Amino acid sequence: MHSWEFLGVDSIQQYNQLPVDVKSDIIIGVIDSGIWPESESFNDRGLGPVPKRFMGECVTGDHFTLANYNSKVVGARYYWKGFEVEYGPLESLNSTFFRSARDENGHGTHTASIVAGSMVRSAGLYGISGGVARGGAPSARLAVYKVCWGTLRLCSEADILSAFDDSINDGVDIISISLARIPFVSYSGDANSIGAFHAFRKGILVSAIAGNFFFPGTVGNVAPWILTVIANSMDREFISDVHLGNSKILKSYSLNPFKMDGFYGVINVSDAAAPGVPSTNASFCEEESLDHTLIKGKIVVCVRNSTRTDIPGDTIRRGGGVGMILIDSFPKEGLRQFKIPGIQISVKQSQVLQSYLATDRKPIAKISPTRTVLKTRPPVVALSS
Known part of the structure; x- marks a missing residue:
């Protein structure tokens, strides 16, 4: 809830003067990877009947029945024909998928x-930043249009256009789409621009992510008839510390709910390569690259592999490691939770750590649990939206 307080949404007088029944009559169509309807975020407590003007459908499918619909999730459809023409059968994804509006990726949810x-009251991540969680319009209804599939969230533009057509005809008031084609080519060659234009002509607001991703000039949704939204930081940080055996403390960022009872030995992963594995290959802490006898009972220092999205914490845990320090070029912008005590530190901070490891015969460290700090520095544009 702090996010909306920070943005000042609750202080918008025009919105707060609306009667509750008007707020709850708003229907938002979400075009993405589906939804996990059992999430408490989609409870319908306090909501009345579905607005009669909504003409959408409650399409059933794999692990998605009529029982998954309520006065909050008022409709759902899923689209796969365009996907299978472009990428082949869904079964060829080699990953979990549901041939229904159920979300196997998590992004749509x-x-x-x-x-x-x-x-949702008493929400939080294992005690981190607890409080009330809610969306921007908690009393609005949701109509879901699943167009993306698998853990990689692959989407077909033909399916996206079909979803735009259906959401317009279903009678939604707003369309939210967190997809972008990068690099942007032209309005006539971009499914979001085309679909949003048709919605705009029908008086439907389309809100879309900017689609920027680190490099300049990577914004994907630039059509003037789209409300383009970019992500930014806020006045809240999730801080954790690495206490070194030489009494130095590295303050950085993490989502670490675990508490270490004491100090443990620290090992550079390049010194813990499995037999036959070059030390440079082991630095990413990937599967089969580590010597379990060397990392057992120790905190392991890894380097983030920028070409991969998975995190090596599980690999270290299975090898008997008790913690991980991940060297990351952008530790604050991509916070991750690990399956063991872990923290992300910057390249500059890693120089202090490496100096300690090089000069102490038996280096030790302790990673502290994450604490939430409010009223921090002013916001900046995020690396990606």
Whole structure:
């Protein structure tokens, strides 16, 4: 809830003067990877009947029945024909998928809850930043249109256009789409621009992510008839510390709910390569690259592999390691939770750590649990939206 307080949404007088029944009559169509309907963010407590003007469908499918619909999730459809023409059968994904509106990726559930998640009290991540979680319009209804599939969230533009057509005809008031084609080519060659133009002509607001990703000039949704939204930081940080055996403390960022009872030995992963594995290959802490006898009972120092999205904490845990320090070029912008005590530190901070490891015969460290700090520095544009 702090996010909306920070943005000042609750102080917008025009919105707060609306009667509750008007707020709850708003129907938002979300075009993404589906939804996990059991999430508490989609409870319908306090909501009345579905607005009669909504003409959408409650399409059933794999692990998605009529029982998954309520006065919050009022409709759902899924699209796969365009995908299978472009990428082949869904079964060829080699990953879990549901041939239904159920979300196997998590992104669609995430975006739907941001847009219109219901009030959820006592929310938090293992005690980190606890409080009330809710979306921007918690009393609005959701109509879900699944166009992306698998853990990689692959999407077909033909399916996206079909979803735009259906959402317009279903009678939604707003369309939210967190997809972008990068690099942007032209309005006539971009499914989001085309679909949003048709919605705009029908008086439907289309809100879309900017689609920027680190490099300049990577914004994907630039059509003037789209409300383009870019992510930024806020006045809240998740701080954790690495206490070194020489009494120095590295303050950085993490989502670490674990508490270490004491200090443990620290090992550079390049010194813990499995037999036959070059030390440079082992530095990413990937599967089969580590010597378990060397990392057992120790905190392992790894380097983030920028070409991969998975995190090596599980590999270290299986090898008997008790913690991980991940060297990351952008530790604050991409916070991750590990399966063991872990923290992300900057390249500059790693120089202090490496100096300690090089000069102490038996280096030790302790990673502290994450604490939430409010009223921090002013916001900046995020690396990606």
